[in-house]
Amino acid sequence: MDDVRAFFSLGLVVATLRMATPLIFAAMGGLLSERSGVMNIALEGFMLIGAFSAAAGAHYTGNPWLGLLVGAAAAAIAALIHAFWCITLRGDQIVAGTAINLLGIGVPAYLLQRLFGTAGRSPTVEKLPSVASGINILVVVAFLIVPVIYIWLFRTKAGMRVLAAGEHPRAAESVGIAVDRYRYGCVIASGVLAGIGGAFLSIGDLSIFTNGMTNGRGFIALAAMIFGNWTPFGILGAAVLFGASQAIQIQAQAVGVPVSKELILALPYVLTLVAITGLVRNSRPPAGLGQHATGD
Numbered sequence: 001m002d003d004v005r006a007f008f009s010l011g012l013v014v015a016t017l018r019m020a021t022p023l024i025f026a027a028m029g030g031l032l033s034e035r036s037g038v039m040n041i042a043l044e045g046f047m048l049i050g051a052f053s054a055a056a057g058a059h060y061t062g063n064p065w066l067g068l069l070v071g072a073a074a075a076a077i078a079a080l081i082h083a084f085w086c087i088t089l090r091g092d093q094i095v096a097g098t099a100i101n102l103l104g105i106g107v108p109a110y111l112l113q114r115l116f117g118t119a120g121r122s123p124t125v126e127k128l129p130s131v132a133s134g135i136n137i138l139v140v141v142a143f144l145i146v147p148v149i150y151i152w153l154f155r156t157k158a159g160m161r162v163l164a165a166g167e168h169p170r171a172a173e174s175v176g177i178a179v180d181r182y183r184y185g186c187v188i189a190s191g192v193l194a195g196i197g198g199a200f201l202s203i204g205d206l207s208i209f210t211n212g213m214t215n216g217r218g219f220i221a222l223a224a225m226i227f228g229n230w231t232p233f234g235i236l237g238a239a240v241l242f243g244a245s246q247a248i249q250i251q252a253q254a255v256g257v258p259v260s261k262e263l264i265l266a267l268p269y270v271l272t273l274v275a276i277t278g279l280v281r282n283s284r285p286p287a288g289l290g291q292h293a294t295g296d
Contacts (some may be wrong), residue, residue: 044218050195079191
């Protein structure tokens with residue numbers, strides 16, 4: 001009984017919130033992009049770029065808030081490149097996303113060596129403040145942006161235009177909606193949000209950047225977006241579920257649950273695969289996803 005209480009403790013709840021936070025930021029960014037009609041598998045790259053840039057910015061300015069701003073701005077630039085490739089050049093959106101993900105892996109690794117003379121990690125930096133023990137301020141922000149995005153997307157004129165651009169881009173263009181402009185804005189916003197999610201890992205949850213520190217969270221966020229059926233509150237539930245699976249992994253190791261270590265480590269990714277393969281058929285993406293507003 002004591003072991004059960006030790007496992008299902010306040011620490012598990014806090015860990016779930018921490019693990020869900022970067023997923024919420026990234027998945028909400030993916031939601032905006034894909035609701036506007038631009039497929040976005042570049043979330044992992046945006047997160048890595050945001051995580052590194054936030055740590056570097058905090059190191060050089062001595063201020064974690066400025067570091068957060070640098071991380072969001074760097075990810076926004078990467079998102080602008082993605083938008084230009086997909087919207088203006090009409091390139092393959094899967095290829096564009098893959099390229100951004102590769103940049104997210106390679107560029108930080110190169111800059112770590114050039115800027116800090118290290119191969120795998122940045123210097124330790126000051127963290128963003130916490131509002132309570134173990135609850136970083138970005139945890140609170142992550143949960144607050146969900147209703148904000150819901151209201152903006154489904155209750156405002158601009159949000160309804162984004163939905164129109166994602167569902168019927170040619171029809172939207174024919175009635176005067178600047179589809180490409182809204183898509184650019186949403187893709188850049190996706191970079192900002194995913195970049196903040198990455199910054200949470202490096203200067204919110206930790207105080208250092210390490211190579212590959214996202215560990216596939218961008219792809220888990222993509223799974224949460226699909227699992228949540230491209231809706232803000234559905235995504236929130238999926239992100240918390242995936243966050244809980246990661247928290248259970250940590251808690252199980254901490255209290256010494258007699259289960260295979262390899263199985264515990266694989267739990268978040270197994271749950272992601274089960275969710276996608278078992279529930280993706282019940283999800284409906286935006287009808288205009290990947291389509292252009294005008295003919296080629």
